[in-house]
Amino acid sequence: MDACWVPLLVVLVAALLLRWMRPTWYWLTFGVTFAAVRVLIRYRSVMDACGLTVPPSRWRLALARVANRPVPEARSPRILWLRPTVTGLVLRLKLRPGQDAFDFSASSDRLRHSFSLHNVVSREVRSGVVELRMTGYDVLRRVRMPTVVPGEGLRVPVALREDGEVHYRDYRQVPHALNVGATQSGKSVYQRTLVAGLAPQNVALVGIDCKNGVELAPLAARFTALADNPGAAADLLAALVAYMGRVYELIRTEQRISVALPDAEITADIWDLPAHLRPVPVVLLVDEVAELALAANKAEEARRDQIVTHLVRLSQLGRAAGIYLEICGQRFGSELGKGITMLRAQLTGRTAHRVNDETSANMAFGDTSPDAVLAAVQIDKNRPGTAVAGDSSGGWSRIRAPHTTLRQAVDTCNAHAHRTPSIPELEPFRPAVPVRVLIGKVQPKTTTATAF
């Protein structure tokens, strides 16, 4: 073999190996250039083939006829810019008159294979401008979260979207959420990632884990209150409702003061209160919610009704008091009894991990994003942790949480144990924390919750 072919062959083999073993490195070294060139070369023919062009206007046709020139071609949307990212390319387009952003979302699958990219997601950034976010490789195969600055105000980076963007759980935007999925689909890992993301923030974590505390008890160092059976859960929820009443009293008092002052802002929720008065926000995590809804006799039925009533009340009134719900279960439908559909209607954030049937997917998305139902049913069994997350506008995206191990989550919670606020009403439910964690625990000067 001619010696000059050897380096070329080495580069080719290295590229193929990288593509197979380290797709991120392949993308950053070779992939991004190849893909950008491919997109630019194929752009016009792909737009044409996908029906994303507009015919020439009448005056251009007339002008061509008068000048005896060839008939002008159909016009593609104008490229505003093409930007490489660490996971793909972003192509921003200015639509031609008469084009609709919906046509681009409907063609995303055709665009994906025409440009030979892994995935294409389109969104309208403003009227007449569409952005195509294209990923060069399967970013959900091995999730690597980019380094993000921890969000202010309860915004937790919890998973990666298939377009390479970070998926946030933003409690102030979407106060209450439901997370469904079959057994072994990845619900607990998602919840654990969420707890690890919340641990460094100024928040009180309250947990109900009727699997005898198996999932949440190891994270106890960062929990203000924990219940591991339905009886304790009923009492804990009653205490949380009482705490909510006290926060409302505080808001009313502040309102009375601000109403009397001309030009003062009127307090509507805890975030409007001055920082020194603001009670700590509370995130209530419920694992395997169906356990709370089971009843074998009259006494258990009464307790079940009490639990559901408290949850409905917290979901209806909790937002202003800074109480947010994160409910997790295998199924969450009317078969769980009275009040469940009412509660579900309040849980506007929806995530579905792999489900066994369409009925379960409908429980998550039937009422908010019907398009997401099929996507949830199609999640690959061999890819635990993959989920479909709905957004508030009825859209959805495929996401996967990083594989946070219990050890990692425990270490994060222990490291932030000193941030665990105490709330008087919830004191009887404070979990026991291993002595070794307490030894390293540094008490903060004050926490807003104890002050309140």
Ligand SMILES: Nc1ncnc2c1ncn2[C@@H]1O[C@H](COP(=O)(O)OP(=O)(O)OP(=O)(O)O)[C@@H](O)[C@H]1O
């Ligand atoms: N994001 C992820 N990436 C890789 N593996 C994952 C991910 N999420 C979960 N897994 C794996 O899938 C398996 C099931 O995960 P998990 O315990 O979270 O499921 P689950 O839905 O809570 O199940 P169950 O309802 O039975 O408790 C675990 O072995 C876990 O390691």
